[in-house]
Amino acid sequence: MKKALKIVSSVIAILILLIAGYYLYQLYIVPEFTKLSVPTLSYPRQSVFYRYSLQLNGLDVIFGGQNMSSSQITTELKEDMKNIKSAGFDGVKLSYSFQSNNYLADRIALRAAQQGLYPIGLLQGHQAKPKDRGFTPEEMGEWQKFVRDEVSSNKNIIYFWEIWNEPSLDLFKYGSPEEFVELLKATYPVIKEANPNAKVVVTLSAEGRDNTGFEDQVLSLGGGDYFDVLSFHPYGANPYLQEDQIKAAIAREQSLVAKYNNQWPLVISEIGQPASEVSEEEQARLAKFVYGVAAKINLPVTWYYWSDERLPQNNGGMGQGANWGLIRYDGIKRPIFEAISGYLGSEKAE
Known part of the structure; x- marks a missing residue:
């Protein structure tokens, strides 16, 4: 009997070691x-x-609106x-939040890269500080460490990093234009040092009719020396997409870039319609x-966003429960999927 128990214990120990070895392999070796x-x-x-949304539920997790095991x-x-x-698509945009656990974002970036998709990392910190000021010196040091760690750990798969999200809007504001330029000055060299091949993206306008003057102020203060790609989000309001505002926003951004001798390529790094x-x-x-x-x-x-399935249903807010996805909560593709299909896949980032 003792011999049988010893054999069983040995088998269990070997299985535990194999399972642990597999997860360690996935965690450390595969990314390398x-x-x-x-x-x-x-x-x-x-x-x-x-x-996406992830919540713990005992030993399982709720991913979007679905309860599943962590391995699933x-x-x-x-x-x-x-x-x-x-x-x-040839790119996938992901949020990386300051003072948060970004483990899942890293794993998603890895899975995207394994499919030949280029991840785009959005470095954001909206909940980490009041909106009416920039970082304190201590906060800035912590922010730079956060940026350095994320860019370094993903240097082989993420070549596009966006600094902050829509700083021209009160909802996501980072202090004054002067303070935002200081953020760019502090962040740009950290990204470049951690990954010299990285492209740094900044969104200075998030409205079709942008009367804030934010982007011109940032550029006139020399902010354009601290990013490589200029982004804009030509949103309207009710509905978010309005044809005249989109055309006007594109013309405005082209004129702005021309004013600064076409230093930066233009992109729309977010646009969508619920x-x-x-x-x-x-x-x-x-x-x-x-x-x-x-x-x-x-x-x-960059279309906002992939699927409603990965977010809580009927949770309200711009990003959750508002039916922005190309795919519905039931997993069925919306008509938009077919409507834009002819524009996808024509060129790749590589």
């Missing part, structure tokens, strides 16, 4: 050997924002990235309009 070639384009041509998330992520690639605000058919028509206008001038577009 997953690499993407340095892109020649300044930004992926067609990318999509990957929004890996399977779901792999399938999502495969589907994004198959749809014709089907809760318009019909799904109108959502599809508006999206097709955006992609059509952008295609005429080779303007890269």
